[in-house]
Amino acid sequence: MGILYAILIGAAAGWLAGKIMKGGGFGALINIILGIVGGAVGNWLFGTLGIQIGSGLVGDLITGVIGAVVILFVAGLFKK
Template sequence: MWTIIIGILAGFLAGILIKGRGFGCFGNLLVGIVGSFLGNWIFNFLQISVSEGSKTAMLAMSTVGAIALLLLVSIFNKR
């Protein structure tokens, strides 16, 4: 249940920070879930450790990944 909540929040935050608005509940969930995987990969690549029990740290990691995802999509969308 926390994964879904964190995914929705991360997608919503990324949508606000990048696009200026959210994508609706389902869109935010998808962006947040994919972003959490991407954020996990980014943090592992940079060797940044995130405590699995810390919901705030997981939200930050997921939001970073969701922002990266939205930036990548916007780069490919412009072409």
């Protein structure tokens, strides 16, 4: 159940991050990967800053989206 949860939250987070960063997304698989990696980056970032978003579905989704947006922002810096 944990893997399925991570995939579903990752897909939603990756899709939302693509919309926030004015992209149309990168396809389902890349969005899932981006969201899962974004969740890890968001957890690390918030842990480093001492910020707690909360627990549960909404907290995981917010963390994943913010982490994925950070990844897209950094990738955009290297793209130019």
